[in-house]
Amino acid sequence: MARALITGITGQDGQHLAEFLHGKGYEIFGVVKGQNNPRAQQIREEFPFVEVLSGDLTDLPSLVSCLETAQPTEVYNLGAISFVHFSWTQAELTANTTGLGVLRMLEAIRMVGGQQNNPIRFYQASSSEMFGKVREVPQSELTPFHPRSPYGCAKVFGHDITVNYRESYGLYACSGILFNHEGPRRGLEFVTRKISNAVARIKLGVQSDISLGNLDAKRDWGYAGDYVKAMWLMLQQNEPDDYVVATGETHSIEEFLELAFAEVGIADWHPYVKQDPRFFRPAEVDLLIGDPTKAREKLGWKPEVDFPGLVRMMVRHDLAVESAKLSK
Ligand code: NAP
Ligand code: GDD
Numbered sequence: 001m002a003r004a005l006i007t008g009i010t011g012q013d014g015q016h017l018a019e020f021l022h023g024k025g026y027e028i029f030g031v032v033k034g035q036n037n038p039r040a041q042q043i044r045e046e047f048p049f050v051e052v053l054s055g056d057l058t059d060l061p062s063l064v065s066c067l068e069t070a071q072p073t074e075v076y077n078l079g080a081i082s083f084v085h086f087s088w089t090q091a092e093l094t095a096n097t098t099g100l101g102v103l104r105m106l107e108a109i110r111m112v113g114g115q116q117n118n119p120i121r122f123y124q125a126s127s128s129e130m131f132g133k134v135r136e137v138p139q140s141e142l143t144p145f146h147p148r149s150p151y152g153c154a155k156v157f158g159h160d161i162t163v164n165y166r167e168s169y170g171l172y173a174c175s176g177i178l179f180n181h182e183g184p185r186r187g188l189e190f191v192t193r194k195i196s197n198a199v200a201r202i203k204l205g206v207q208s209d210i211s212l213g214n215l216d217a218k219r220d221w222g223y224a225g226d227y228v229k230a231m232w233l234m235l236q237q238n239e240p241d242d243y244v245v246a247t248g249e250t251h252s253i254e255e256f257l258e259l260a261f262a263e264v265g266i267a268d269w270h271p272y273v274k275q276d277p278r279f280f281r282p283a284e285v286d287l288l289i290g291d292p293t294k295a296r297e298k299l300g301w302k303p304e305v306d307f308p309g310l311v312r313m314m315v316r317h318d319l320a321v322e323s324a325k326l327s328k
Contacts, residue, residue: 010043029066139289141177219251219253245301
């Protein structure tokens with residue numbers, strides 16, 4: 001039976017991936033950090049088929065122990081300090097978790113899986129944030145990196161060390177360079193969910209406005225449920241490789257606002273949106289747009305949810321959640 005070990009199980013992608021792999025009949029092990037992580041209980045309740053293991057990407061012995069217990073055929077390394085803005089506040093923690101954490105997991109795989117014909121397949125959650133100040137448009141697997149944040153720098157290390165371990169030790173290690181992907185499980189700190197949640201609350205009269213930073217930035221936004229399929233497909237190929245996963249479209253924060261407010265019948269969003277210097281970044285990534293040709297041709301992957309569909313899904317979800325809170 002296929003067995004998957006997932007770091008970052010309490011995050012957006014970890015939950016989508018667990019659901020997806022469960023549908024494929026996998027036995028699933030999820031790594032949860034901390035001595036009493038409140039999100040562990042949520043995982044046990046919502047995903048009873050996941051066996052929760054205690055581990056931390058900053059602690060090599062704990063990763064070895066997780067691998068020994070799970071005996072996985074596939075490891076998905078989704079755990080990270082993933083909020084770009086936060087990475088300036090705790091740059092060392094970000095480098096240690098998001099960067100060195102990848103090296104620790106690769107070493108743990110070498111220790112547990114053996115040096116020759118290591119049977120464990122490894123997926124690394126790389127990021128379009130590595131392209132940063134983009135060198136070409138659109139960005140492909142061949143576009144040089146120019147990270148703009150401590151997070152982006154840490155992801156470049158994680159990406160490069162994954163490629164290096166594949167080339168040095170023959171590990172089946174893949175790196176998915178995923179562009180922004182969102183959905184109802186997105187954390188409230190990220191701009192799309194911050195907006196969809198605020199729009200719902202404004203519609204219901206429990207919030208008056210929303211404060212944001214740079215509204216001009218453009219992102220290639222897809223749906224997280226589509227993107228975890230690409231992760232799995234990468235580990236089912238004959239040879240390990242790296243792939244860009246994106247929609248090939250880009251939209252500004254303003255376009256997201258326009259569609260989100262329109263979804264609740266508000267035609268002009270301007271009176272509800274304030275700009276606050278606290279939400280601007282020391283260095284910005286102005287434009288991301290991916291070229292997913294390789295993923296489409298080699299993996300047969302394509303996104304199912306388009307941009308308006310994504311915004312609609314998130315706003316409708318938050319409207320339902322916030323309405324339910326009010327009726328309690
Ligand atoms: P997320 O919702 O922020 O989840 C991050 C996960 O990492 C959480 O489960 C968190 O656990 C865990 N984590 C943090 N520090 C850890 C540590 N020291 N040891 C073990 N686990 C730790 O992120 P996501 O959106 O699901 O993204 C998944 C991965 O894809 C991340 O690596 C992210 O950087 C990368 N990525 C995301 C996108 C995107 O648009 N979503 C795009 C490209 C790449 P707690 O809940 O306990 O904090
Ligand atoms: N979070 C946030 N909050 N972002 C804002 C705000 C705000 O109030 N106002 C404007 N923005 C802008 C940011 O400056 C950025 O240009 C854009 O909205 C998107 O910000 P986030 O949603 O925080 O995502 P991100 O693009 O920085 O990072 C996400 O995508 C990466 C892939 O490109 C994260 O999921 C990363 O983990 C991921 O690697």
